[in-house]
Amino acid sequence: ARADVQRSRYDRAIEQLTDFLERFTATDEERALHAGPVATTVEQLAGQASERGAERLLAAAETLYELHAESGADGQMVRAAFLARHDRLDEALDLAEEAAGECRPDILVGTIVDLLGRGTAPEAQRQRAEQLMRAGLERHERPTGLLLALADYYAYVRRNREAKELYREVLDRRPDQVLALNNLGVLMALEGVQLDSALAMIQRAIEVAGPSPSLIDSRATIRLARGEYQEALADMTAVLAEAPTAAAHFRHAQVLHRLGLRSAATEAWEEALRMDLTPESLHPLERSAYEALRRELGGDVRQASR
Numbered sequence: 001a002r003a004d005v006q007r008s009r010y011d012r013a014i015e016q017l018t019d020f021l022e023r024f025t026a027t028d029e030e031r032a033l034h035a036g037p038v039a040t041t042v043e044q045l046a047g048q049a050s051e052r053g054a055e056r057l058l059a060a061a062e063t064l065y066e067l068h069a070e071s072g073a074d075g076q077m078v079r080a081a082f083l084a085r086h087d088r089l090d091e092a093l094d095l096a097e098e099a100a101g102e103c104r105p106d107i108l109v110g111t112i113v114d115l116l117g118r119g120t121a122p123e124a125q126r127q128r129a130e131q132l133m134r135a136g137l138e139r140h141e142r143p144t145g146l147l148l149a150l151a152d153y154y155a156y157v158r159r160n161r162e163a164k165e166l167y168r169e170v171l172d173r174r175p176d177q178v179l180a181l182n183n184l185g186v187l188m189a190l191e192g193v194q195l196d197s198a199l200a201m202i203q204r205a206i207e208v209a210g211p212s213p214s215l216i217d218s219r220a221t222i223r224l225a226r227g228e229y230q231e232a233l234a235d236m237t238a239v240l241a242e243a244p245t246a247a248a249h250f251r252h253a254q255v256l257h258r259l260g261l262r263s264a265a266t267e268a269w270e271e272a273l274r275m276d277l278t279p280e281s282l283h284p285l286e287r288s289a290y291e292a293l294r295r296e297l298g299g300d301v302r303q304a305s306r
Helices: 002-006 010-023 028-046 051-069 073-085 089-099 105-116 123-139 144-156 160-173 178-191 195-209 213-225 229-242 246-258 262-274 284-297
Strands: none
Touching: 002 010, 010 028, 010 051, 028 051, 028 073, 051 073, 073 089, 073 105, 089 105, 089 123, 105 123, 105 144, 123 144, 144 160, 144 178, 160 178, 178 195, 178 213, 178 284, 195 213, 213 229, 213 246, 229 246, 246 262, 246 284, 262 284
């Protein structure tokens, strides 16, 4: 199917995948259940297609997700996530609210991430998603995934006290939970509070999970808040060697600017902008630093580079 998409034979790709579903399922119940993974494959192929092909593939994916929804609440929630990924948020929330009472909590978390993950949901829709999470916490005895999803949401909307309470609830149960250690440590650093604790948390996360670029990036953020600029620079150099993202170049520019290396900071800042850095792509508490660098180092170079 992937080869057919690369050759723009979209109908043939869809036919192959739907035929596979028909051949390897014996009953309507099995077909509905296994339609979900096939739908996911078709949706992923749409990302590799032309605009016309993507429309055709996404229409086929939606039909398959509708079939998957017939398998029960979990399938309905998976369909809701598809709708959310394609900016049909009201439809997604209607379906999610209908299915939330019976679906698995991990599937609810995945749908919530798709509803809120890009930060584009209007306030009324964010409030509906919050209610889904809060209800899910009580229904499922406060599972870790939902606690983290709600904590991340609170951090996004700057309800920092509530976010920290939920991260600490996770850590009270699971002291080595890496996401909670990372996210709480970064939040405290960006607030400029309890910086010793923040550093201890990220060091523990690195001990547990290894020195991934994302965790080293977080440590650089904490070291920056602590005024440990040389150590933060070493961390960001290591991050950029493995994962040179726009956000990493932004933090590199921050560190270089604090060290008084204006020319190097400007180069890092401009690279971040060329990679389409936006304030919305950063943690909410980093956006004032974005504006400060923009004033100090210059405006948007992206248009000039195209």
